[in-house]
Amino acid sequence: MNAVDTKKWFVIKTMSRAEKKTAERIDLLGFTSYLPLQTTIKQWSDRKKKVKLPLIPGIVFVSCNEAELSSLYQVQGVHSILRFLNNYAVVREEEIRNLQLLLKDQVEISEEDFEEITEGEIIEVTQGPLTGIIATSIEHQRNYRLIIQFESIGRQFVVHVSRSQVRKIKDKIA
Numbered sequence: 494m495n496a497v498d499t500k501k502w503f504v505i506k507t508m509s510r511a512e513k514k515t516a517e518r519i520d521l522l523g524f525t526s527y528l529p530l531q532t533t534i535k536q537w538s539d540r541k542k543k544v545k546l547p548l549i550p551g552i553v554f555v556s557c558n559e560a561e562l563s564s565l566y567q568v569q570g571v572h573s574i575l576r577f578l579n580n581y582a583v584v585r586e587e588e589i590r591n592l593q594l595l596l597k598d599q600v601e602i603s604e605e606d607f608e609e610i611t612e613g614e615i616i617e618v619t620q621g622p623l624t625g626i627i628a629t630s631i632e633h634q635r636n637y638r639l640i641i642q643f644e645s646i647g648r649q650f651v652v653h654v655s656r657s658q659v660r661k662i663k664d665k666i667a
Contacts, residue, residue, distance in 0.1 A: 502527075502584040503562060504575035505553045512547045515570030522568065525556040529592045548596065549648065554584060590625070595650060597622035610661050620658040627662065628652075 505526075507515045516528040529548040534541055551572075555565065559581060565571050575582040610616055610630050618626045631651070 500525075500556050500558055502554050502556050502586065502589050503559075504582050504584060505555050505565060506572045506575055507551050507553055508570050508572050509551065511570040512551065512553055515568060516553045518568045518570060519553065519555055519565065522564070524561070524565070527554040527556075527589060527592075529554075529596055531596060548592070554589060594623050594626055595652060610656075610659065615662050616659045617662050618654055618658055619660050621654070623652065623654060623658070630659075 505515070505519070512528055516526045519526040530545040531548050532543055533546050535544050557565075562574055562581060565574065612630055614630050616628060616630050618624055618628070
């Protein structure tokens with residue numbers, strides 16, 4: 494099996510507000526797509542409603558071989574495929590997994606004894622829905638705020654995690 498035959502995650506840019514339909518159409522063609530959605534409460538003048546919106550507007554992740562990418566241009570709603578330095582941008586498997594962990598339902602865990610962690614240290618989430626994510630601590634008060642960075646797409650997310658759910662793995666970054 495050569496490098497062209499291996500499946501990788503690629504970033505598909507969609508038409509405005511067409512992420513869900515585009516992901517459905519890509520799935521119907523037999524590809525594996527991932528559209529990270531977050532639940533948000535929208536308020537209109539007469540009601541409130543929970544809606545699922547894309548975490549990264551205009552982006553759908555697709556797992557396929559590089560040779561198959563050109564066929565995605567035929568899918569209605571696909572605008573382009575993200576490129577970086579004249580090559581298709583590839584998202585690492587760990588980054589997709591981190592996105593999936595980030596969007597799991599929150600689980601309440603009571604505060605217990607915790608390790609002292611200061612700002613800028615590399616930590617790992619050891620319990621709860623974000624288990625396995627490695628991130629940078631940016632603040633600690635009652636809960637930690639973590640920066641979760643996805644280098645291949647140039648995005649960062651800040652999440653709040655209970656102190657009892659993290660452990661230090663590296664000292665401060667310079």
